[in-house]
Amino acid sequence: MNIKRTLIVGGTHGNELTGIYLVNKFECEPQLIQRESFETCTLLANKKAYEIGKRYVDTDLNRCFQPSCLHNPKLSSYEAQRAKVIYLDFGTGGRLQADLVVDLHSTTSNMGLTIILASKHPFNLQLAAYLSDVNPNVKVLYCAPKTPENPYLDSICEFGCTIEVGAIAQGILDAHLFQQTEELVHAILDYVQAYNQGAPPQLKDTLTVYQSIGTIDYPRNETGEIQAMIHPRLQFRDYEALHPGEPMFLTFDGEEIVYEGEGIVYPIFINEAAYYEKGVAMSITRPENFRTKQLT
Amino acid sequence: MNIKRTLIVGGTHGNELTGIYLVNKFECEPQLIQRESFETCTLLANKKAYEIGKRYVDTDLNRCFQPSCLHNPKLSSYEAQRAKVIYLDFGTGGRLQADLVVDLHSTTSNMGLTIILASKHPFNLQLAAYLSDVNPNVKVLYCAPKTPENPYLDSICEFGCTIEVGAIAQGILDAHLFQQTEELVHAILDYVQAYNQGAPPQLKDTLTVYQSIGTIDYPRNETGEIQAMIHPRLQFRDYEALHPGEPMFLTFDGEEIVYEGEGIVYPIFINEAAYYEKGVAMSITRPENFRTKQLT
Numbered sequence: 001m002n003i004k005r006t007l008i009v010g011g012t013h014g015n016e017l018t019g020i021y022l023v024n025k026f027e028c029e030p031q032l033i034q035r036e037s038f039e040t041c042t043l044l045a046n047k048k049a050y051e052i053g054k055r056y057v058d059t060d061l062n063r064c065f066q067p068s069c070l071h072n073p074k075l076s077s078y079e080a081q082r083a084k085v086i087y088l089d090f091g092t093g094g095r096l097q098a099d100l101v102v103d104l105h106s107t108t109s110n111m112g113l114t115i116i117l118a119s120k121h122p123f124n125l126q127l128a129a130y131l132s133d134v135n136p137n138v139k140v141l142y143c144a145p146k147t148p149e150n151p152y153l154d155s156i157c158e159f160g161c162t163i164e165v166g167a168i169a170q171g172i173l174d175a176h177l178f179q180q181t182e183e184l185v186h187a188i189l190d191y192v193q194a195y196n197q198g199a200p201p202q203l204k205d206t207l208t209v210y211q212s213i214g215t216i217d218y219p220r221n222e223t224g225e226i227q228a229m230i231h232p233r234l235q236f237r238d239y240e241a242l243h244p245g246e247p248m249f250l251t252f253d254g255e256e257i258v259y260e261g262e263g264i265v266y267p268i269f270i271n272e273a274a275y276y277e278k279g280v281a282m283s284i285t286r287p288e289n290f291r292t293k294q295l296t
Numbered sequence: 297m298n299i300k301r302t303l304i305v306g307g308t309h310g311n312e313l314t315g316i317y318l319v320n321k322f323e324c325e326p327q328l329i330q331r332e333s334f335e336t337c338t339l340l341a342n343k344k345a346y347e348i349g350k351r352y353v354d355t356d357l358n359r360c361f362q363p364s365c366l367h368n369p370k371l372s373s374y375e376a377q378r379a380k381v382i383y384l385d386f387g388t389g390g391r392l393q394a395d396l397v398v399d400l401h402s403t404t405s406n407m408g409l410t411i412i413l414a415s416k417h418p419f420n421l422q423l424a425a426y427l428s429d430v431n432p433n434v435k436v437l438y439c440a441p442k443t444p445e446n447p448y449l450d451s452i453c454e455f456g457c458t459i460e461v462g463a464i465a466q467g468i469l470d471a472h473l474f475q476q477t478e479e480l481v482h483a484i485l486d487y488v489q490a491y492n493q494g495a496p497p498q499l500k501d502t503l504t505v506y507q508s509i510g511t512i513d514y515p516r517n518e519t520g521e522i523q524a525m526i527h528p529r530l531q532f533r534d535y536e537a538l539h540p541g542e543p544m545f546l547t548f549d550g551e552e553i554v555y556e557g558e559g560i561v562y563p564i565f566i567n568e569a570a571y572y573e574k575g576v577a578m579s580i581t582r583p584e585n586f587r588t589k590q591l592t
Contacts, residue, residue, distance in 0.1 A: 024521075025548045053573075054350070108465040169404040169465035171569035175525040175546045225320075229471040250471045252321045273467035277349075 002196045003159070005039045007090050007098035008185060012062050012105065012153050013274070014049025015170040018181050019104025019163075025182075035189050037196035041096055045103075045153065046082060053171060055274050062103075065156055066149035083153075091156040100159040102188055103152075104181060107166035108273045109282075110236040113180055117142045117209070118152065118160035126200065127161065129207040129292045130191045131184060138184070139239055141268065143212035143283065161188075167236060170273055203292040210239065210266060210285040217279040219249060219257060228257055230271045230281060238268045242284075249281070298492045299455070301335045303386050303394035304481060308358050308401065308449050309570070310345025311466040314477050315400025315459075321478075331485050333492035337392055341399075341449065342378060349467060351570050358399075361452055362445035379449075387452040396455040398484055399448075400477060403462035404569045405578075406532040409476055413438045413505070414448065414456035422496065423457065425503040425588045426487045427480060434480070435535055437564065439508035439579065457484075463532060466569055499588040506535065506562060506581040513575040515545060515553060524553055526567045526577060534564045538580075545577070 008026060010019030023042045026033050033040040049056050058077035069075055070087050090098045101118070115131055115138060117124045132138040141164075145151060154160035163184055165177045194200050218226040228249035234242065241264050242248070249257040259265070265284040269275060304322060306315030319338045322329050329336040345352050353374040360379035365371055366387075386394045397414070411424045411434060428434040437460075441447060450456035459480055461473045490496050514522040524545035530538065537560050538544070545553040555561070561580040565571060 021548065029549075108468055167465075169463070169569050170467065171572065172404055172567050173525040174528075174531060174567075176528045176531070178525060178548070179550070229469040229474060232470075232472045235470060235472070252317065252474070253325075254475070271468050271470075273465050276467065 001099070001158075003038050003099040003192050005041060005096065005098045005100075006189065006192060007041050007043060007096075007101045007157065008033065009043045009045050009101060009103045009153060011047065011050050012045040012103055013055045013060075014046050014051070014057075015053055015055050016104075016106040017171065017173050018106045018165060018168065018178055020044060020050055021173060021178065022104055022182055022185065033185070033189060035193040037193055038099075040189065041090070041098065043086065043090070045086060046079065048078060055170075060274075062153050063151040065153055066147065066151050068149055069151075086153065087156050098157045100188075100192060101154050101157040102160070102185065103154045103162045104185075105162055105164045106168045106170075106177065107164055107269065108169060109269045109271060110167040110238045111164050111268060112139060112166070112238070113137055113184065114139045114141050114164040114268075115184075116154075116162040116164055118150075118154040118157075118162070120209075121159060123159045123195075124161055125207060125209070125290055126203065126292065127159070127188065127191055128209070129203045129290075130201055131187055132207065133201070133204055134187045135180075135183070139210060140207060141210045141212070141285065205291060205293065207290045207292050208287050209290060210268065211288050212268075212283045212285050213265070215280045215283045216248070216267075218276070218281045219251070226276070227251060231256065234267065234270060234282075236270070238270050239266055239285075241265075242267050297395070297454075299334050299395040299488050301337060301392065301394045301396075302485065302488060303337050303339060303392075303397045303453065304329065305339045305341050305397060305399045305449060307343065307346050308341040308399055309351045309356075310342050310347070310353075311349055311351050312400075312402040313467065313469050314402045314461060314464065314474055316340060316346055317469060317474065318400060318478055318481065329481070329485060331489040333489055336485065337386070337394065339382065339386070341382060342375065344374060351466075356570075358449050359447040361449055362443060362447045364445055365447075382449065383452050394453045396484075396488060397450050397453040398456070398481065399450045399458045400481075401458055401460045402464045402466075402473065403460055403565065404465060405565045405567060406463040406534045407460050407564060408435060408462070408534070409433055409480065410435045410437050410460040410564075411480075412450075412458040412460055414446075414450040414453075414458070416505075417455060419455045419491075420457055421503060421505070421586055422499065422588065423455070423484065423487055424505070425499045425586075426497055427483055428503065429497070429500055430483045431476075431479070435506060436503060437506045437508065437581065501587060501589065503586045503588050504583045505586060506564065507584050508564075508579050508581050509561070511576045511579045512544070512563075514572070514577045515547070522572070523547060527552065530563065530566060530578075532566070534566050535562055535581075537561075538563050
C-alpha cells in the first residue's frame with residue numbers, strides 16, 4: 001500500500017512549543033514538506049491550549065482517541081470535541097484521510113530523540129529502524145496502551161509515530177532540539193518517498209525497541225501528596241540501566257528509597273512535569289531486539 | 297535594628313514547585329526554621345495558582361506589590377487581592393509584620409543559585425556576601441524595578457531577597473536544587489541569628505553584584521510572534537560573557553543573529569519560560585564589586 005497523505009501534528013499539548021513552532025514553520029514554507037509521491041498536511045491540534053499556555057484546556061487531548069470516545073455524543077470537553085474533529089478530518093473515511101501521522105511532542109525528561117511507535121506494524125518498525133540508522137542517537141519506544149482501546153492521537157491512521165524530544169521545559173524553545181526534530185521529520189518524509197517508489201533504504205540488521213513494562217508512581221501520603229523526589233542519581237538518566245537496590249527517590253528529609261523490583265529495568269519519562277498528576281514518576285522499560293529483515 | 301520576624305515565601309508563582317514543597321516541609325517540621333532570637337513564618341503565596349499548575353490565575357503576583365496597587369480599591373484580580381492580604385499580614389503595621397522576607401523561586405534559565413537583592417540596603421548586601429562566602433557557587437543579582445514603585449513581593453519588608461534557582465522546568469522538583477535551596481534558607485536564618493546576637497560572621501573583602509542594565513526581547517514580526525530562538529551557543533550560559541558580534545538568536549531557518557550592543561554583557565534569565573509573554577528573551581547585566589567592609 002502506498003502512502004497517499006501524511007499528517008504532521010504539533011501542539012497536541014499546548015505547552016510543548018517545539019512541534020507548534022515547527023508546524024508554524026511548515027505552514028509558512030509548505031515546500032519544505034512536499035515530496036513527489038504523496039501529500040503532506042499539517043495540524044495544530046490544540047490551539048486553545050497553546051493560547052492559554054497549558055497542556056490542555058479540559059483534559060489531555062492525547063488520551064481522547066479511543067474509538068468509544070470518538071463515537072460518544074455525550075462527551076463535551078473541549079478536547080473530546082477536538083479529537084472528534086481531528087478524527088473526522090484525518091481518520092479513516094475522513095475528507096483528508098491520512099495514511100501516516102507524525103505527532104510532535106517534547107518532555108521535561110531527558111528522552112533525547114525518541115520515536116514512540118503507534119503500533120508494532122512492520123511499516124512503523126522499519127521507519128523507526130531507518131531513523132535510528134540516520135541518527136544513532138535516536139531511541140525507539142513502544143508503550144502498549146493501558147486501556148483496551150488506543151487513546152493516542154497517532155492511532156487514528158494506519159501508520160504512525162510520536163516524536164518525543166527532551167529534556168526541555170514546558171513553554172520554551174530549544175534551538176538544538178528544534179533543529180533535530182525538524183531533521184527527523186525530513187527523514188520520515190524522505191523514507192516515505194523512497195517507500196512509495198518501491199525502493200525503501202537498506203536497514204541495519206537489528207532494531208532495539210524499548211518496551212514499556214509499567215509505571216512507577218512517587219511515594220505519596222494518604223491524601224495523595226508526594227513524599228519524595230526523583231533521586232539525583234536517577235534524574236536525567238532516561239534509558240540507563242537501573243538495578244534492584246539502586247536509589248530511585250529521595251524524601252524531602254534526605255532519605256533514599258531504592259528500586260525494589262526484580263531485574264534490571266531502563267526507566268524513561270523520569271520526572272516528566274505532566275505526569276505528576278497522572279501518578280507516574282517514570283515508566284520502566286526493557287529493550288527488545290527485532291531483526292529488521294524479518295519485518296517485511 | 298534587630299530582626300524580630302522573618303517570612304519565608306513559596307509559591308509566589310504556582311508552577312515553581314521548589315519553594316512550595318520547601319514551605320510545606322517547614323510547615324510540617326517548624327523546628328527546622330526556628331532560631332532563638334527571632335520568629336520565622338512561612339507563606340504559600342498563591343495556592344490557587346499552584347492548584348491549577350500555573351504561574352498565576354489572573355496576573356503575575358510578583359508584579360502586584362507597588363504601594364499604589366496595594367492601596368487601590370478598584371483592582372479586582374485574584375493576585376491583586378492576594379497582594380493586599382499578604383501586605384496587610386506581613387507588611388509595615390501588619391499583625392505579623394516581618395523585618396526580612398525570603399521569596400523562593402525557580403527558573404528555566406540556568407541561573408544556578410542566585411540571590412536577588414530586594415534593595416541595595418547594606419543588610420541585604422552583607423547577607424548576600426555571607427551566602428556567597430558559604431557557597432562560592434552563589435551569584436548575587438540586583439534588578440532595579442522598571443517602574444518608580446517596586447512591584448516585587450520581597451519589597452514589603454525592610455530587608456529582603458529572592459532565591460532564584462535553575463535550570464529547572466516548571467511543574468517539577470529537582471532533588472539537588474531542592475536541597476541547595478534549603479541549605480540557603482538555613483544559612484540565611486543562621487546569619488540572622490548571628491546578626492541579632494551582634495556577632496555577624498566575618499565576610500570576604502569583596503562582593504560581586506550583577507546589575508541588570510536592561511532586557512532583550514526575541515525578534516518578532518508585526519503581529520508579535522517570535523521569529524527566532526535563543527542561539528544554542530547562548531542557551532544555559534547565564535552569567536557568562538557575551539561579546540558584541542557573538543551569536544544571540546537563531547531564526548527558525550537557521551540564520552544567526554548576533555549581539556550588537558556595545559561592550560561585554562553578562563546575560564541572565566536566558567530562555568525563561570515565563571518571560572516569553574513579557575517580551576524578555578534575557579536580561580543583560582554587568583558585574584559591580586562592593587567592598588563589604590564599607591557596607592556597615
